[in-house]
Amino acid sequence: MMAAGRMGFRALGLPAGLGWRSIDSFAVRLGLVLTLALLPVGLMAMIQSAKVVAEARARSEAALAGETLRAVRPHLALIQQARGAVAVLAGLDPATCGAVLPHVMKMPGGIVFAGLYDPTGRRLCGAGASPALLPPSPEPGPTVSVARLERHGSILLALAPMEDGTGFAAFAPRNPPLPASTTQDFVLLLFDGAGGVLTSFPSGFGRSSVLPSGPSLLDLAAGLASTGSNSFTARTAAGPERAFSVVELVEGRLYALGSRPLQTPFLGDYGTVPVALFPALMWAVSLIAAWIAAETLVTAHIRHLRRALIAFAGGNRKVEAMDLRYAPPELRETAEAFLRMTQTILQDEARQEDSLRQKEALLRELHHRVKNNLQLIASIVNIQLRRIRTDEARHALTSLQDRMLGLATIHDRIYQTTDLSEVSVHRLFPGIVDKILRRAGARDHGLRVETSFDALDLPLDKAVPLALLLTEAVSDAVRHVTPIDGVAPVLRVSFHRGTGDEVVLEVINTTDSATASAVTGDYTSGIGAQLLRGFVGQLGGTFDRTVADGFCRVTIWLSLDDRPRQP
Structure with a gap:
């Protein structure tokens, strides 16, 4: 499993060691186990929270419906009162209505105006700030609608045809205030059957902040008539969610829309926070x-x-x-x-x-x-x-x-x-060469010695035979070194790395032709040649001796591993 995880990190181009180590740590494993352990509880909590919020919204909508009914109760009573008053006015004689109208003006809550009008809208008799012209009643019975006056704004207006058919009666009561029991931020809007907003209580609210952004008022009126559902929750054009309730005041003509900010359990006014x-x-x-x-x-x-x-x-x-x-x-x-x-x-x-x-x-x-x-x-x-x-x-x-x-x-x-356990040849070999030269007194006879040893550590089982090999080769070179053309004799000893795990020991000395011939004989049957071959064979190496241009060169190749070197 761990190997598969590392292969996955390599496939993603991530450092396998770092990525798998961080994810395979105890803290991450513990977090995953706790996450799985708490997952059912979290799911149950989410379902329960959604259920509580839905129930709370339903209760909030039901409460808003009741509050809207309480808020429009004065309007409903006023509508019934206006219908009765306009029916009374419609039965009066224009000649004697002036004696009755002062009593009508003393009705509880007050009125804006009342009177009798001819079919053209000219007032025959009346009281209050009546407009110069009122539209004639389009229906034979009493009707209630909303009219707009410059001085009084939008008001309820009740109209009824006169009994003798010579005109119509009009009655406009004053709008009642909202009940003191309504909650803060509660807004009541009146709109007609065409979906036009007539007035709002209290005034001063922008339509974008209190009207739903989805369905129009005309859709709400049609939905109320078809389904009977009058409470819902929707977002306003300004963004926040509000609860809405629709009440029909006059069938097909006048409606009331109550709304207030949505109240969600645990969230208070922060209803937009996800459940x-x-x-x-x-x-x-x-x-x-x-x-x-x-x-x-x-x-x-x-x-x-x-x-x-x-x-x-x-x-x-x-x-x-x-x-x-x-x-x-x-x-x-x-x-x-x-x-x-x-x-x-x-x-x-x-x-x-x-x-x-x-x-x-x-x-x-x-x-x-x-x-x-x-x-x-x-x-x-x-x-x-x-x-x-x-x-x-x-x-x-x-x-x-x-x-x-x-x-x-x-x-x-x-x-x-x-x-x-190990011997440094670059420290061991110079001492051996120096001891051989001092014992032979070679430097006293003008011998020029040149040495070069690479820094290399060898195990004791290789260092000792190699040191014996060096001793035999240098001793033989010192015995046979001769000057050439009056120039001081030269002895060169070097030990350096070759290719791979190979090392090379090389001993070079000057010699004349007569000495070279004698030395050649010794290397074929002498003790020195036998010792060199024995040491080289023990170390698994090969050696070669050449004489050319006044120099005798002995070269020995050795391998540092235990496998014998191929000649």
Whole structure:
């Protein structure tokens, strides 16, 4: 699964280690588990919240319908009163109506005007601020509508034809105020059957802030007649949601529209906030609380333990005490087990280091004793040389003595190195070459020596045979080096890297033709050639010797791995 996740991150072009590590962390896993655990509760909360909001809206619409009915009750009573009053006026004689009209003007609530008019709209008798011309009644019975006067604005107007058919009667009462029981921000609009707004109570509200943006007033009137539904919720043209209720005052002619801002439970005036916000907040708060609890009880202590484990695994042997007093018992036991494990490991490492130092001291002492024994044997050989008279025997013992002293030099250099598991050839080889030259007194005879050694560390099982190989090659070159054309003899020794894991040892010395012929004979059957071939074979390498242009060149190729080099 983890491999599949890393492949997915590579497919997306993301760093596999960083992306998968961040998503596969304990905190993210805990968050996912808590999210799944709280998901049913969140869904139930969302459904319940939506149900509560829907019920609250229904109750709000029902309450608004009742409030609208209470608000238009004075208008309904006034309409009935106006119908009765205009019916009375329609039965009066224009000659005697002047005596009745003063009593009509004293009606409760007051009137704007009342009177009798001929068919052209000219007043025959009346009282109040009657307009100069009123339209004739289009129907035979009393009708109620809304008229607009310059001084009084929109008012209710009741019209009825006179009984003798010579004109019509008109009656306009004063508009009643809104009941004191209406809530704040409640607005009542009157509109006619054509959908035109006649007046609003209280005045001063813009139509865009109190009229629904969807259905028109004409649609509301038609819907009320067809479905009987008179309450709904809609957004206004200005944006906020409001509850609306429609009441029919005069059938097909006059309607009232009550509205107020939508009141949603838990939200108050912030009705535009999504219903899912509170369940989402509840889920988020629960998730944060669970995360804090997990962080306090588990995650923080795991991070401390993790840092200590990583530091110890990285080589830091200073184990600091971890404060896990408030951690669960399982984590405290784990931390205590870790501390016990580190103490055991530190004790084992201390014993191993002590054993290693003892072994290293014994190994150094072994190299030192081998060097002393070789020097002692070389001294015995030197005593024997003084008693031998034949040149052949002296030459054989001298060669043997040189090789023993060279081997003693190797052990002496190894004894002086700081690390016995590996030997730095760029520090070991110069000392060996210098010892050979001083023992032979080559520099006293004008020999010019040039050395070049690359910095390279070799294991002891390769460094010792290679040092013996160097000793034999340099000793042989010193024995056979000769000047050319009166120029001081030259000896060049180099050890450098080749291609791949290959290293190259090269020893070059000047020589004349006679010496070169003698040396060629030695390299075919002499002890030096046998030793060189033996050391090269032990190291899995190859060597070559060439003589050209007054120089004798010995080149040895070696591989640093355990596979033999192909010639």
